[in-house]
Amino acid sequence: xxGFLRWSAATLSLARCRNPHTLRRQSSQHAKQASRTVSQxxxxxxxxxxxxGPSPVTDGIEFxxxxxxxxxxxxxxxxxxxxxxxxxxxxxxxxxRHGLSNLRHGGPGTIVADVTPGRTLADLARFELEAESLLxxxxxxxxxxxPAARRLAGEPLRSTNAA
Amino acid sequence: MTTSRAGLAxxxxxxxxxxxxxxxxxxxxxxxxxxxxxxWALAFLWVNVGSALKQFCRLRGIEQGSxxxxxxxxxxxxxxxxxxxxxxxxxxxxxxxxxxxPLAALLRHLKAVISQ
Numbered sequence: 522x523x524g525f526l527r528w529s530a531a532t533l534s535l536a537r538c539r540n541p542h543t544l545r546r547q548s549s550q551h552a553k554q555a556s557r558t559v560s561q562x563x564x565x566x567x568x569x570x571x572x573x574g575p576s577p578v579t580d581g582i583e584f585x586x587x588x589x590x591x592x593x594x595x596x597x598x599x600x601x602x603x604x605x606x607x608x609x610x611x612x613x614x615x616x617x618r619h620g621l622s623n624l625r626h627g628g629p630g631t632i633v634a635d636v637t638p639g640r641t642l643a644d645l646a647r648f649e650l651e652a653e654s655l656l657x658x659x660x661x662x663x664x665x666x667x668p669a670a671r672r673l674a675g676e677p678l679r680s681t682n683a684a
Numbered sequence: 685m686t687t688s689r690a691g692l693a694x695x696x697x698x699x700x701x702x703x704x705x706x707x708x709x710x711x712x713x714x715x716x717x718x719x720x721x722x723x724w725a726l727a728f729l730w731v732n733v734g735s736a737l738k739q740f741c742r743l744r745g746i747e748q749g750s751x752x753x754x755x756x757x758x759x760x761x762x763x764x765x766x767x768x769x770x771x772x773x774x775x776x777x778x779x780x781x782x783x784x785x786p787l788a789a790l791l792r793h794l795k796a797v798i799s800q
Contacts, residue, residue: 636772641779642730646758661766669769 599630600658608656609678615655619648627663627673636664691740692798698736698756699791701729702784709780716777723773726780727763733787734760756787 605612605626612632616624620640627633632652636645645662652660663670708726709716716722737753738760759779763771 636775638774639778639782640775641783642759642762642775643755643779643783645775646755646762649762650754650758661762661770663770664772664775666774667770667772669767 597653597657597659600652600656600660601629602626603681604656604658605632605660606679607681608652609680611655612652612678613680615648615651619644619651621645621648621662623665624678625665626675626678627661627670628675630659631661631663631673632678633663633665633670633674636666689798691743692795694736694740694743695791695795695798698733698740699788699795701732701736702788702791705729705733705780705784706788709777709784713777716780717773723776724768727768727771727776730756730776730779731760731763734758734763755783 609624612624616622616634620637621634621644622637623635625633645664649660649662663673665674705726708722708729711722716726734753734756738757741753741757
């Protein structure tokens, strides 16, 4: 499916660097939500950054140093299996919209799923992004026809009716 | 400060990579199926696309949550940070088949807008 280009060129006109004070505030908020430390070397020379970047260490959490703090997100922890079960009903509802079905556990943060023919990596990506926004944890989908799936696939997600 | 042409080089990089994907894909499904080298070359090119677009977003101050390219950037992260054995060759092929052309068209359009 080619539906992953869901936006308009008008978005670009909004793509300006924002007030650095706003950016720093957002970065601080991200820091408070962070659940583990990320450290990477600088990706850009400072003179190519669109705004002066903050310290890579904010509130005790290290971030990737990039062009703008608003583009930086802390890495989320993998969704524990209990969390996937708690949201099983929601995930089962979300899955068909992205061509996924038969959701099974594949280890922490990993779901093994059947993927409808014609669906693409962009469909898996969108499902993961939506699931992560719901669970606030990292979610990764492995198609059941990937080589690793046979090894990873476990029990189906079971709703615990807590979500 | 962000200039009106910020990210143009990254768009061009992404477009070059997508055009390479289209060229390799047009070599046909049989070649794709028979050549592990070709499959990983295509995966690498998708990583290249996502990296360029990620940097494009950074340079234009676009937040990740509102990125215009969440699909390609997340695809890049998947391919970068996960074991190769988690990549389905069927889905990789379908991605080249269905997503490369519309993305190339979009990037050409964006490039024209930014170049003005």
